[in-house]
Amino acid sequence: MNEIIADILVGMGTLVVVLASVGALRARSVFRRLHYLTVITSVGAPSIGAGAVVVDGLGLTGATVLAIVVLLAITGPILGAAVGRLNSQREGIISAETPG
Numbered sequence: 001m002n003e004i005i006a007d008i009l010v011g012m013g014t015l016v017v018v019l020a021s022v023g024a025l026r027a028r029s030v031f032r033r034l035h036y037l038t039v040i041t042s043v044g045a046p047s048i049g050a051g052a053v054v055v056d057g058l059g060l061t062g063a064t065v066l067a068i069v070v071l072l073a074i075t076g077p078i079l080g081a082a083v084g085r086l087n088s089q090r091e092g093i094i095s096a097e098t099p100g
Helices: 002-026 030-056 060-090
Strands: none
Touching: 002 030, 030 060
């Protein structure tokens, strides 16, 4: 039963990553591409990581995968916001003096 659950989680995560990647390729704006990246870091990667943890259990390998997924979930939105802010400044949408 664990293998079926893991297959579903990994399959769902992979599907999300592939669809978001195709969407990012078609998007014309950097800001729209960032939205697709957010889907990958908040839905796709955690689903794949959860599938790996289901298969391996909460041993050393599972704990390592879980730590990586949590780190990605925490830093992904911060990185996306920083890249969006930098591109907004470069395009003149906001000024460099705008408080963050």
